Amino acid sequence: MSSVAAASPAAAGIAHARRPSTLTVLRWELRKLVSQKRTYLGLALAVILPLIFVLVQNLHQRHGRGAENIFASQITQSGLATPVLMLLFLSVFMLPLIAALVAGDIVANEDGNGTLKTILTRSVDRGQIFAAKALAAMVYAAIAVFLSAAVATVAGVASWGFNSVTTYSGTVVSAPKGLLLVFAANACYLIPLFTVASIGVLLSTTTRNSAAAVVGTVGVVILLLILAQIPGLEGIRPYLLDEQFENWHGLLRTPTDWAPIIHSAWVCALYAVPSLLAAYLVFLRRDVAGG
Amino acid sequence: MTGEAPPVKARGLVKRYKEVLAVDHIDLNVRAGDVYGFLGPNGAGKTTTLRMALGLITPTEGTVELFGRDPLREGARALQGVAGFVEAPRFYTYLSARKNLQMLAALDGDDAASRIDEVLETVELTARAGHRVGGYSHGMRQRLGIAAALLRRPRLLVLDEPATGLDPAGMRDMRLLIRRLAGEGITVLLSSHQLPEVQELCDRVAIVDSGRVVYEGALADLRRQGGAGYRLRTGDDARALEVARNQAGVEHAASGEHGLVFQAEEQDVGRLSLALGQAGIAILALTPELATLEDLFFRLTEGAGAPEEAGAPSAGAGGGGVEHADADGGTPASEPAPPAPAQRAVGIG
Numbered sequence: 001m002s003s004v005a006a007a008s009p010a011a012a013g014i015a016h017a018r019r020p021s022t023l024t025v026l027r028w029e030l031r032k033l034v035s036q037k038r039t040y041l042g043l044a045l046a047v048i049l050p051l052i053f054v055l056v057q058n059l060h061q062r063h064g065r066g067a068e069n070i071f072a073s074q075i076t077q078s079g080l081a082t083p084v085l086m087l088l089f090l091s092v093f094m095l096p097l098i099a100a101l102v103a104g105d106i107v108a109n110e111d112g113n114g115t116l117k118t119i120l121t122r123s124v125d126r127g128q129i130f131a132a133k134a135l136a137a138m139v140y141a142a143i144a145v146f147l148s149a150a151v152a153t154v155a156g157v158a159s160w161g162f163n164s165v166t167t168y169s170g171t172v173v174s175a176p177k178g179l180l181l182v183f184a185a186n187a188c189y190l191i192p193l194f195t196v197a198s199i200g201v202l203l204s205t206t207t208r209n210s211a212a213a214v215v216g217t218v219g220v221v222i223l224l225l226i227l228a229q230i231p232g233l234e235g236i237r238p239y240l241l242d243e244q245f246e247n248w249h250g251l252l253r254t255p256t257d258w259a260p261i262i263h264s265a266w267v268c269a270l271y272a273v274p275s276l277l278a279a280y281l282v283f284l285r286r287d288v289a290g291g
Numbered sequence: 292m293t294g295e296a297p298p299v300k301a302r303g304l305v306k307r308y309k310e311v312l313a314v315d316h317i318d319l320n321v322r323a324g325d326v327y328g329f330l331g332p333n334g335a336g337k338t339t340t341l342r343m344a345l346g347l348i349t350p351t352e353g354t355v356e357l358f359g360r361d362p363l364r365e366g367a368r369a370l371q372g373v374a375g376f377v378e379a380p381r382f383y384t385y386l387s388a389r390k391n392l393q394m395l396a397a398l399d400g401d402d403a404a405s406r407i408d409e410v411l412e413t414v415e416l417t418a419r420a421g422h423r424v425g426g427y428s429h430g431m432r433q434r435l436g437i438a439a440a441l442l443r444r445p446r447l448l449v450l451d452e453p454a455t456g457l458d459p460a461g462m463r464d465m466r467l468l469i470r471r472l473a474g475e476g477i478t479v480l481l482s483s484h485q486l487p488e489v490q491e492l493c494d495r496v497a498i499v500d501s502g503r504v505v506y507e508g509a510l511a512d513l514r515r516q517g518g519a520g521y522r523l524r525t526g527d528d529a530r531a532l533e534v535a536r537n538q539a540g541v542e543h544a545a546s547g548e549h550g551l552v553f554q555a556e557e558q559d560v561g562r563l564s565l566a567l568g569q570a571g572i573a574i575l576a577l578t579p580e581l582a583t584l585e586d587l588f589f590r591l592t593e594g595a596g597a598p599e600e601a602g603a604p605s606a607g608a609g610g611g612g613v614e615h616a617d618a619d620g621g622t623p624a625s626e627p628a629p630p631a632p633a634q635r636a637v638g639i640g
Contacts, residue, residue, distance in 0.1 A: 018400050018401060019367065019368075019400055020397060020398055020399070020400040024397050024398070024400075025397075025398065027397075028394045028397055028398070031394070032383060032386070032394075035383070035385050035386055035390075036385055037385075113381060113384075114378070114379070114381035115381045115382065115383055117342075117347050117376075117377060117381065118376075118380065118381050118382065118395070118439070119395075119398055120346075120347060121345050121346075121347070121370060121373075121374070121375075121376075121377075122367070122370075122395055122398035122399050122443070123367050123370065123371070123398060123399045123400050123401075123443075124367055124398050125366040125367045126366060285349065287342075287347070287348035287349060288342070288347040288348065289339075289342060289347070289348055
């Protein structure tokens with residue numbers, strides 16, 4: 001083995017070493033995600049489902065007249081109905097599952113593989129690593145949502161044209177405005193989805209087991225959905241996740257109904273903030289003895 | 292403020308896992324420039340102690356400071372100038388070695404990234420740097436662990452069983468590398484149960500058993516105290532034993548399998564040889580023998596492995612003790628006998 005002069009302590013100007021920023025840590029968290037095959041499993045689901053939907057609609061050439069949902073009834077009139085319908089279909093289970101795949105894995109995986117100790121003995125604090133991991137989980141969830149929306153929009157527009165679309169309030173909006181509303185609706189949906197990711201990060205941190213955290217996160221979502229369906233519990237429904245997954249409907253009305261969005265913001269905060277805070281405190285104090 | 296602080300100062304470290312006391316009031320004093328061996332059987336609490344030292348786990352009691360900084364209170368700041376690995380070094384197997392180092396350099400900040408090529412060269416991994424770590428052998432990962440540590444330009448290098456699992460050539464290379472790093476002024480805290488490794492590399496040691504330090508100090512002192520002695524063959528061993536026992540400064544004289552054994556300072560050995568000559572007893576052979584670290588280790592950690600007589604030199608104890616240490620993960624909590632004079636040795640119980 002050759003000389004190690006550069007590593008000698010002689011030039012060790014370590015007393016005032018500058019600490020890397022959390023953004024740097026986040027960048028590497030994202031690079032790690034990009035380098036892992038499992039990352040693409042969720043993204044593939046986010047892409048394939050809209051494609052299957054559009055393909056099936058093209059083959060059947062249904063016109064959707066008489067459908068309950070106003071967007072379902074205009075599938076073939078405007079390509080912009082497709083991303084709205086996809087968000088409706090995917091928002092309750094599939095997108096939370098995709099978010100949970102990464103959020104539930106992001107701490108537990110490194111704990112199990114022993115790489116957590118590798119990064120915790122460098123020059124960044126635990127808090128920075130936690131923040132970067134939580135942010136990376138949310139960035140991934142956002143990418144899945146917008147990727148799905150983009151694929152649905154492109155496939156829908158390619159199949160049925162970039163036409164005006166009628167919203168929930170019966171108002172016809174131009175295609176460009178419709179596109180903007182589709183984008184905004186997906187952005188609004190991130191509020192409850194980030195909540196799911198926060199629960200995933202909490203379970204990932206506390207269980208130290210990827211599978212348990214991913215399944216547990218989806219389990220929490222399903223539990224809240226079931227609670228919402230139990231007769232007699234109607235009173236708590238506005239405070240479960242079920243309704244928050246539909247918060248974006250308010251944007252597809254004229255005038256815009258901000259109430260469900262504001263409501264979902266604070267209800268979701270009631271879930272997400274304690275989850276992240278608890279996860280943060282556990283991460284700061286935990287013994288890293290794996291690997 | 293921290294300029295004069297020692298690289299590692301641990302006081303009363305305790306780690307309890309429910310009913311199990313993994314570390315029981317351990318004190319460590321690693322001085323600047325030491326190659327400090329942290330020695331003990333498997334399960335003795337070495338790795339747990341190192342994890343506490345690096346801030347990976349929280350002590351139940353006690354404190355540890357690295358260059359005067361407490362990793363629990365000061366987090367990453369306390370690890371400035373400190374690098375190494377606990378248990379096996381772990382990397383992202385889906386990334387190349389170079390990518391792993393790039394990431395770690397990014398987490399180190401400063402100019403760590405500019406040293407990647409150099410540290411890869413140091414551990415002779417340049418040719419394989421672009422390959423994914425998932426395909427690396429155990430030895431290559433150990434070397435990459437050293438490379439990752441060197442990125443931080445450490446003043447203190449903490450290595451936990453760095454040679455474990457390596458083939459003989461890998462072990463030799465690892466020792467050479469550690470020796471070279473130590474020669475360049477890096478303080479090394481080397482945890483090991485490989486006695487020849489510690490004997491060859493370390494100048495100071497802490498021997499830990501069942502979570503307690505049973506000896507801390509210079510390795511040379513330990514060996515001297517634990518059994519510096521001489522073996523003597525004469526034309527008349529029976530008379531020679533009588534002369535030796537009456538000679539001032541000669542201790543523990545006894546008949547051995549091949550002549551006599553005794554302990555004495557060098558000048559007293561000279562006087563004994565003169566006395567034997569005056570008594571008309573021919574000296575056929577007079578050889579100094581130091582107790583091996585292995586003898587001392589077993590004496591300290593098992594209490595039953597001492598030679599027949601405390602301090603008597605042992606013959607022919609080579610490097611075969613590694614297997615014993617390995618196999619002895621569950622060292623009984625019996626009270627080991629400290630070495631004869633055992634300066635600074637902490638008795639159990």
